[in-house]
Amino acid sequence: MSTTLTQNRTNMKLSKETIAILKNFAQINGNLLIKPGSKLATISATNSIYATATVNENFTEQFGIYDANEFLGALSLFNDPDITFSNKFATIKEGRNSIRYFSADETVLKTPPNGVKFPAADVDFDLSADQLGMLLKTSGVLRVSDVTFTGDGTTITASVGDKKNATGNSYSVEVGETTETFAAHFNIDNFKFIPGSYKVELSSKRISRFSNGDLTYVVSMEADSTF
DSSP states (O other): OOOOOOOOOOOEOOOHHHHHHHHHHHHOSSSSESSEEEEEEEOOSSSEEEEEEEEEEEEEOOOSOHHHHHHHHHHSSSOOOEEEEOOOOOEEEEEEEEEEEOOOGGGGOOOSSSOOOOOSSEEEEEEEEHHHHHHHHHHHHHTEEEEEEEEEESSEEEEEEEOOOTTTEEEEEEEESSOOOOEEEEEEEOOOSSSSSSEEETTTTTTTEETTEEHHHHEEEOTTOOO
16 A cells, blocks of 8 residues: 555545444454445455445545554544544544544455455345344343254244254244255354344355345355255
């Protein structure tokens, strides 16, 4: 990344929606590389989660954030700051108070590829916000980490439990219909989604996509998933 300060700068306020996305992406990966445009993207350290979002703001500078939570903490010190981005540093300012936050070089960041090609989906269905919320809540209450979407040729069922313990506590809910037979396994730790309803697409290539408008998560399935 160039170390020459350009003349073009991004001067903006970040919306509450964009800050929520930044907080969510920080849970996936502490690093974040903001590129020119309105698309934000991140990938987990294990490459198991790839997330993208289109925001209202338009960035004109590339800006690297090594610790996204620290950057968000700096923003939280102000009520409604203006942020001026350059490729060397960002100035977070409100009234007479300001913070100069320096950009991290791209070479020290874990950054996602330029897009992930998703294969044709073999199964798709809608997962409501309430259904997703229950999967997450029951995982915590029952202290289990396995999430499975199962197709029996008629019904798609989402369940939470311990797939290695057939007599263990579990929760399930019917989420759709299908003519396919499959079992798509996930670790609940990879469900780092902003609350909401999602279109779910499952591929026999053991990869999935959860989409809510301009917000998308591509999540790897566990190796023992079957189609």
